[in-house]
Amino acid sequence: MKQMKWTGLILAAMMVFLAACGGGNNAGNSGNNKQESEQASSNANASTNTAADDTAERTIKHALGETKISGTPKKVVVLEWTYAEDLIALGVQPAGVADVKGYGEWYGAIDPKLDAAVVDVGTRQEPSIETITSLDPDLIIGVSFRHEAIYDQLSAIAPTLIFNPYPEEGGLDQYSEMEQTFSAIADALGKKAEGEKVLADLHSYYDESKAKLASAGKEGQEVVFTQAWTNEGVATFRLFTDNSMAMAILAKIGLKNAHQDSTFQQYGYSETDIEGLTKTPDASVLYTTSATDTVFSELLPKNEVYKNLNFAKENRVYDMKGIWPFGGPLSAKLLVERTLEALS
Template sequence: MRIVKSSAFLIMLLFAVILSACGAQNTATEGGGSAAEASNGTPQETRTFKDAMGDISVTGVPKRVVVLDWTAAEDVLALGMQPVGITDIEGMKKWVDIPVEIGPDVTDIGDRSAPNMELIASLKPDLILGLKSLNEANYDALKAIAPTLLFNPYPEEGQGDQYENMETTFRTIADVLDKNTEAQAVLDDLNQTYETAKKRIAEVGADQKPFILAMAFTNQNAVTFRLSTDNSLAVKTLEHLGLKNAYKSKQFEIYGFTTADVEALPALQEANFIHITQNDDNVFENQLKDNPVWNGLNFVKENRIYALGGDTWPYGGPLGAKVMAEKAADLLTK
């Protein structure tokens, strides 16, 4: 009789423990934290972040990040992490000059506007980062793989400039990855770079002339210039060095540049001409060498032409801005 009573007591005790565990799990789920748990059984927090698509919830701290554009890749690398996948790695290495290498284990997941969805899924990411303009068409499919944040680097008129947007995006990515301390260190280093470069430029008086910043390239056998406007990331970067942009657009340019030809340059010839031009498309030697309008410009005759290099990426993050600032200071203080 005692054995039967003891067995009944043990069964009741076991049942009570199971009910208690279930109640604790329900409390964790309903308490606003997260239904998911870390590998050690600790409930993971779910947080909500805002991107160009609205609000997105992310549970825990992502460790396996896929990036669909080079700016997001730069931001993740700047925070001391290697993504598990990046689009067009070869192109990024060619066009984007930053002081951090992409690791050999990072997978190339295809074109920035048409990434390989099956390959992305096989990497088992817990976060995907990209641009709205390039990746909105695949947004639902991407979200089905992992929480996806898409950003818009081009704010509308009256909604800030591209530099402010760059910092906001960088800080958001850092917050998602629990890298806020690292992000602040990167931005502090960038600001110190600005101060040092600004002092060097002022010491030689190179801040007394305004600048124009152009991307120059061949288009249908003619030279096209993208003249950077005041809302662009590149111009705002150079303004941190105490420099002033001579080019003023007649209208708001959402992408931060006006497309023009050589006929637009005489009105700007007293400025220093800073440019980004690819080595395999040297328009100055190929198309403009015997052009009378070009050769008549004061900045040409006075040799005030400064080449930042074709791998200077004017659409990136804080590392790209630092590289641009250092290159500009080196050029202007020769």
Template sequence: MPITRRRFLNLSILSAVSVACSEQTLVRTSAIPSNPKVIALEWVYVENLLALGIQPVGVADIAGYNKYVNIAPKLVDSALEVGTRQEPNLEAIAKIKPDLIIGVKQRHEGIYQTLSSIAKTLLFDPYPELNAGNQLAQMQQNFLEIARVCQKNSVGELVLQTMQTTFATAAETLNAVKLTNSPFVLCQFVPEFRLFTNNSMAVQILTQIGLRNIWQGELERFGFNTVGLEALPSIEHAHFFYIAETQAPLQRLQNNAVWQSLDFVREQRLYALGEDTWVFGGPLSAQILAQKAVAALTRSAEQKQS
């Protein structure tokens, strides 16, 4: 069924209802002063702050963020390192004297009391339990909560409206070149094959723009299955989007007979999205994923026609 702009408005309304009704999994806090000093202990919340026009004063693993998350605006060089995402440096955090600390429940629940003694602290859970929520809706809910606390409600709403417009435009582009409902698989080389399932935010984004995920692996909370080469023949008729830090994984497969026999290899339906396409991010990364996928498919279609 072609995805029209009208249908996208309906999808947006349903998404908003889902956000409103989903289980609250974060620690709520009152609003903080304008122009707050905020520390982000997870990359997605660095992105969210930047989308709201707030430069975080402290970030966990700045080098990793700059390598894997390519969005605008950029993180300023004056941001201070506060340890790793797994083990934040509590002393460095305390020295900054922030107004707000934002972390993720999975990693930072054990140090919540210490963090909250330093500053108001928000902990989010971006991965709802299976059948208990939607990762894309949860991302939007968490984003709006950060906007609320930072007194950026109108900015947050505008960012999400822009994201939905980007999705609608992407869907219209695919429909115009008759690629709506095209089968796809999204893979991340780590270096194994990490195939994303229907409950992942990345797949939900690509589904919203009109594509169809054909990897039907068992749903896991984080939204992907780690598999071997033997799993790929069953999905060889798909468009194969992949994210790899280097070309080494593909180079190792060049002499592999099973890999070379796959339809998406033989028919050149392999699309590199770039290592800096962050599929665990916020609304800006979501737009980039949609735009890159559409660009890859339309470029391939044009090449086949020429």
């Protein structure tokens, strides 16, 4: 009997112990469940925040005011080649571009190329409202001197940004405007960080290139940069001024503009004939032409005035191979690359 009593007491003690252990495990499980619940809640909040960031409304300033953009535009129509280049630099293929053929001719050396699926939406001067509407874009980007008159029509289709690449006297120079517009487009596309990296890499490339030219003894060298073409057998030249994007880029790598115009040129160039080149005979000449124009290869070598200029006699005339002088960061880098090849 006594033995049974002790056995009962032992069994009772074991039950209490097991219950205590069980309670401890339940408490532990309760704590774990609480942690898991808090973690799940945190993850849910993070997911919600990310979604909110993706769809956050942003106000983008441009030449005609401010435009609100929500989310990340997926289908973008651009009505000026420069802004198509900006999209490409940010890793975005536009849905539509004005004058796709012309872009291909002047941007042939820019990679990546426009995708074959990109729709031509008409000319840059007169884009097709019907074609643009059919693409159902999320964003439209145009330029003030061509598209201000149709801004309301475009805005009725999709949020529209209109930029002015040719600031008036006393404002930004064209290069600063290019970077400012590129950053605004990057923000509109939800690619602000990517845009900042593109520009940071470009600035580093300027510094490296300036050092290379200095090492080659070319720092401070005078140059003239021109876009030229043949018009009814006569050579016509755009000589770029200091406020132009092209000359600002060349200044960043240590070159000096030999062409000076006493009058402010809003578009960044003075248009002239062969007489304009006679004023800077000792400068080196960098030129760009369309792929089919033979002004430098055929017309000028037969011109007696041209043949007697120092830069022609000393073979200091360099082909920039059709580079578009009004482009964005990719064109800027390409201009520097080709200038380095020519001068160093």
